[in-house]
Amino acid sequence: MTPTLIWILVALVAIGLYLSWTAGRLDRLHARIDAARAALDAQLLRRASVTQELATSGVLDPAASIVLYEAAHAARQAEEEQREFAESELSQALRAVFAEPPQVEGVREAPGGEAAARELAESVRRVPMARRFHNDTVGAARRLREHRKVRWFRLAGHAPFPMAFEMDDEPPAALVDRAA
Numbered sequence: 001m002t003p004t005l006i007w008i009l010v011a012l013v014a015i016g017l018y019l020s021w022t023a024g025r026l027d028r029l030h031a032r033i034d035a036a037r038a039a040l041d042a043q044l045l046r047r048a049s050v051t052q053e054l055a056t057s058g059v060l061d062p063a064a065s066i067v068l069y070e071a072a073h074a075a076r077q078a079e080e081e082q083r084e085f086a087e088s089e090l091s092q093a094l095r096a097v098f099a100e101p102p103q104v105e106g107v108r109e110a111p112g113g114e115a116a117a118r119e120l121a122e123s124v125r126r127v128p129m130a131r132r133f134h135n136d137t138v139g140a141a142r143r144l145r146e147h148r149k150v151r152w153f154r155l156a157g158h159a160p161f162p163m164a165f166e167m168d169d170e171p172p173a174a175l176v177d178r179a180a
Contacts, residue, residue: 022144023155029141030159036134040165043130044087047123048072051090054120059110064097088168094124098172117175124171131169138162 054060055069071086071093078086098104107113141162150156 032137036137040130040134043126048075050120050123054116059113067093084167091168095172098175101174104174121175128169135164138164
């Protein structure tokens with residue numbers, strides 16, 4: 001009787017340790033999601049700020065300045081539910097304004113335009129990387145949360161189900177090609 005009881009106790013301790021390790025892993029994934037979301041938000045904010053700065057600098061023609069300024073302002077002021085849509089609209093506005101290399105060259109030739117174009121190109125290039133990193137982390141957490149053991153033992157606690165950030169983040173080809 002005693003050896004059986006010891007083996008049952010060892011099995012329960014092993015299962016408890018495994019569940020604890022899984023819960024810790026899930027907790028670390030949720031922390032990584034929070035960090036990745038903060039990095040993504042910072043990159044999106046930087047892109048919108050640089051775009052607004054460029055739009056108000058007088059380097060662009062008035063129509064392009066208005067389009068970029070309004071799209072960047074909408075992206076910065078968007079509520080969480082509308083954020084993906086507003087950021088996609090900013091991407092589309094950037095592609096429309098910087099569709100051709102001569103437009104980028106016109107910005108670069110203006111006083112202070114070289115630095116502004118370089119900063120915009122860097123911020124535009126970093127957004128897809130930050131979004132991809134965030135969405136990869138969300139995917140890993142989702143896959144772990146779909147396991148039966150996580151659902152049955154409620155190892156996720158009260159953490160909300162992680163959501164990917166889906167937006168159009170394709171950079172303007174003329175801007176990125178020149179910067180690379």
